[in-house]
Amino acid sequence: MIPLLRRRPTAGQPRRLTLSILRCNPADPASVPHLQDYELDEADGMTLFIALNDIRAHQDGSLQFDFVCRAGICGSCAMLINGRPGLACRTLTRDLGDHITLAPLPYFELIGDLSVNTGKWMRGTSERLQTWIHSTTPVDLDALEARMEPAEAEAIYELDRCIECGCCIAGCGTAQMREGFVGAVGLNKIARFRLDPRDQRSDADFYELIGDDDGVFGCMSLLGCHDLCPKQLPLQTQIAFLRRKMAALGLR
Amino acid sequence: MTPLNPSPERHDLLAASTAETTPLAVASVASRAKPGKSRWPARLDLLQSLSGLLLALFLMAHMAFVSSILISHDAFYTVARFFEGAYFLGKPYPILVSGVVAGVLALFVGHAWLALRKFPAGFRQYRAFVAHKNRLRHGDTSMWWLQVWTGFALFFMATIHLYQMLMNPSLIGPYESADRVWTGNLWPLYLLLLFAAELHASIGLYRLALKWGWFDASDPNRSRRRLRWVKHGLSAFFITLGLVTLGAYIDLGRAHAEHAGERYVPASQSAPAASGRH
Ligand code: HEM
Ligand code: SF4
Numbered sequence: 001m002i003p004l005l006r007r008r009p010t011a012g013q014p015r016r017l018t019l020s021i022l023r024c025n026p027a028d029p030a031s032v033p034h035l036q037d038y039e040l041d042e043a044d045g046m047t048l049f050i051a052l053n054d055i056r057a058h059q060d061g062s063l064q065f066d067f068v069c070r071a072g073i074c075g076s077c078a079m080l081i082n083g084r085p086g087l088a089c090r091t092l093t094r095d096l097g098d099h100i101t102l103a104p105l106p107y108f109e110l111i112g113d114l115s116v117n118t119g120k121w122m123r124g125t126s127e128r129l130q131t132w133i134h135s136t137t138p139v140d141l142d143a144l145e146a147r148m149e150p151a152e153a154e155a156i157y158e159l160d161r162c163i164e165c166g167c168c169i170a171g172c173g174t175a176q177m178r179e180g181f182v183g184a185v186g187l188n189k190i191a192r193f194r195l196d197p198r199d200q201r202s203d204a205d206f207y208e209l210i211g212d213d214d215g216v217f218g219c220m221s222l223l224g225c226h227d228l229c230p231k232q233l234p235l236q237t238q239i240a241f242l243r244r245k246m247a248a249l250g251l252r
Numbered sequence: 253m254t255p256l257n258p259s260p261e262r263h264d265l266l267a268a269s270t271a272e273t274t275p276l277a278v279a280s281v282a283s284r285a286k287p288g289k290s291r292w293p294a295r296l297d298l299l300q301s302l303s304g305l306l307l308a309l310f311l312m313a314h315m316a317f318v319s320s321i322l323i324s325h326d327a328f329y330t331v332a333r334f335f336e337g338a339y340f341l342g343k344p345y346p347i348l349v350s351g352v353v354a355g356v357l358a359l360f361v362g363h364a365w366l367a368l369r370k371f372p373a374g375f376r377q378y379r380a381f382v383a384h385k386n387r388l389r390h391g392d393t394s395m396w397w398l399q400v401w402t403g404f405a406l407f408f409m410a411t412i413h414l415y416q417m418l419m420n421p422s423l424i425g426p427y428e429s430a431d432r433v434w435t436g437n438l439w440p441l442y443l444l445l446l447f448a449a450e451l452h453a454s455i456g457l458y459r460l461a462l463k464w465g466w467f468d469a470s471d472p473n474r475s476r477r478r479l480r481w482v483k484h485g486l487s488a489f490f491i492t493l494g495l496v497t498l499g500a501y502i503d504l505g506r507a508h509a510e511h512a513g514e515r516y517v518p519a520s521q522s523a524p525a526a527s528g529r530h
C-alpha cells in the first residue's frame with residue numbers, strides 16, 4: 001500500500017525542496033503560462049499534497065490545485081509530476097529529487113494552475129458510454145436484491161475501483177493525438193458493466209458504444225494507462241479482452 | 253448484423269431517458285433506432301494484425317532461407333532452386349518466385365495502408381505525440397514511436413528490395429545475390445533494411461501479444477516482462493544472424509567482383525575448367 005513507512009528518515013538537516021509549478025489562470029486574459037519556483041523544507045513523510053498546502057498557506061494564497069480525500073480515493077489531485085501523471089496525495093517528496101516540476105494534467109479543461117476539470121470530461125464519457133446498469137426488469141424496491149456469486153462481485157469490484165483521476169488519459173499517447181478517444185477509463189467502465197449480471201446489454205450493444213477507432217480499436221497498446229494508473233487496475237488485460245470480444249463481432 | 257428491434261416499451265424508456273433530465277438513474281436496455289455501427293473497424297483492426305503477423309512470420313522464414321549461405325554456397329543454391337519449383341516441376345520456373353514476391357508485396361501494401369491510419373495525422377498530432385513521449389519517458393510509448401519510424405522507413409527500403417525480386421526472380425543464387433550486394437552497391441540498403449525490419453517486426457509481435465492478450469500469465473506485469481525479453485531476444489538473434497549473413501554476401505561479392513555477372517554452378521554440375529569459383 002502506501003510506502004509511507006518504508007524508508008527510514010535521514011538524520012540531520014531536512015532537504016530544501018524547490019517546486020517549479022506551471023501557473024496559468026485562464027479566467028484572467030493577461031495571464032500567461034509560466035513556471036514559478038517555490039522553496040520549502042522537506043518534512044518527514046511529506047507528500048506533494050502536504051507541500052502544496054504548505055506553500056498555499058505560507059507563501060502564495062493564489063495557487064490553485066485540487067484535493068479532497070488526501071488518501072488516493074477521490075481522484076481529484078492528479079497532476080503531472082516531473083512530466084508523469086500521478087496523484088499528489090500519494091506521492092512522497094522523498095521519492096523525488098530536490099527539484100520537482102508540477103504541471104496540470106494535459107488534455108482536460110484547465111481551471112487554473114494545477115486544477116483541471118476532469119469531472120466534466122468523466123461525466124461526458126459516462127453519458128456517451130452509458131455507464132450505468134441497463135435492465136428492462138422492473139425494480140421491486142421491497143424485494144431482496146438478487147444474489148451474486150462472491151467471485152463475480154469481486155471481479156466487478158476490482159474494476160469498480162477506478163477513481164476517475166484521469167491519469168490514464170494523460171498517460172495515453174492515443175488520447176493526446178485523437179481527442180475523441182474514450183481512453184482506458186472509458187473502456188474499463190464498459191468492461192465493468194459487461195461483467196455485471198444485472199446489465200442486460202449484449203456485446204452487440206457494447207459494440208455500438210466502443211466499436212470504432214474512438215473506442216477499443218483506437219487503442220494502440222502503448223500501455224501508458226496500465227503503467228500509470230494509481231489504482232493499478234488491470235487495464236491491459238481488460239482492453240485486450242474487450243478487443244477480442246468486439247473484434248469477434250466483426251467476423252460475423 | 254445485430255438485432256435492432258427495439259421493442260415498443262424499450263422505446264418509451266429510451267424516450268424517457270433522453271428527455272432532458274439526467275439519464276443516469278434510468279434503467280433501460282440500450283436500444284437503437286438508427287442502423288448499427290459498421291463492423292469494418294473491427295475487421296480492419298483484425299486485418300492490420302493479421303497482415304503484420306504474416307509479414308513477421310515471412311521475415312523469419314526469409315532469414316532462415318537467406319542465411320543458408322552460411323552453410324555452403326550449394327545450400328543456398330538449393331534453396332533458391334527449390335522456390336523456383338525445380339525439384340517438383342523438373343526445371344526451375346523463376347516466375348514462381350515472382351508470384352510469392354507479388355503476394356508479399358500485396359500483404360506489405362495492405363499492412364502499410366492499414367497501419368497508416370495510426371500515424372499522427374498532421375503536424376498538430378505529431379507535435380502532441382512527441383511532447384507526450386518526451387514528457388512521459390515510458391518504454392512502450394517510445395517503442396511505438398520507433399515502430400512508426402521504422403515502418404515509415406520500410407515503406408521505401410523494402411519496396412526497392414521487393415521490386416528487384418519481383419523483376420529479376422531468376423537472379424537469386426550465391427554469386428548472383430553476392431554480386432548484387434557488393435558490385436550492385438545494395439549492401440548499405442540491406443544493412444539499414446535489416447535493422448528497420450527486425451526492430452519493426454519484433455516490436456510489432458510484442459505489441460500484437462499485448463493487444464490481443466496472448467500468453468497472459470496470472471499477473472499481467474509478469475507476462476509483459478516475459479514478452480519484453482522475448483522481443484529483445486528476437487531482435488538480437490535476427491539482427492546478429494542478419495549481420496553475419498550480410499557479411500558473408502559482402503565477402504563473397506568482393507571475391508567475385510572481377511567475375512560479376514557470372515552465374516553460379518553448383519559443385520555437382522560444374523566441369524572443373526568452367527567453374528569460376530575461387
Ligand atoms: C517487413 C515488413 C513489415 C512487418 C514484418 C511488419 C510487422 C508489423 C506487426 C506485427 C505489427 C503489429 C500489428 C498490430 O498492432 O496490429 C505492425 C504494426 C505497425 N506497422 Fe508494420 N510491418 C511491416 C511493414 C510496415 C510498413 C511498410 C509500414 C509503413 C507504413 C508499417 C507500419 C506499421 C505501423 C505504424 C504499425 C503500428 C500500428 C498500430 O500501432 O496499431 N509496417 N507491423
Ligand atoms: S483507470 Fe486508473 S488512471 Fe484511469 S481514471 Fe481510473 S483510476 Fe485513474
Ligand code: SF4
Nearest residue numbers: 172219220222223225
Ligand atoms: S493501451 Fe495505450 S492507447 Fe490504449 S488506452 Fe492505454 S495508453 Fe491509451
Ligand code: FES
Nearest residue numbers: 070074075077089
Ligand atoms: S486528494 Fe483524493 S486522490 Fe488525492
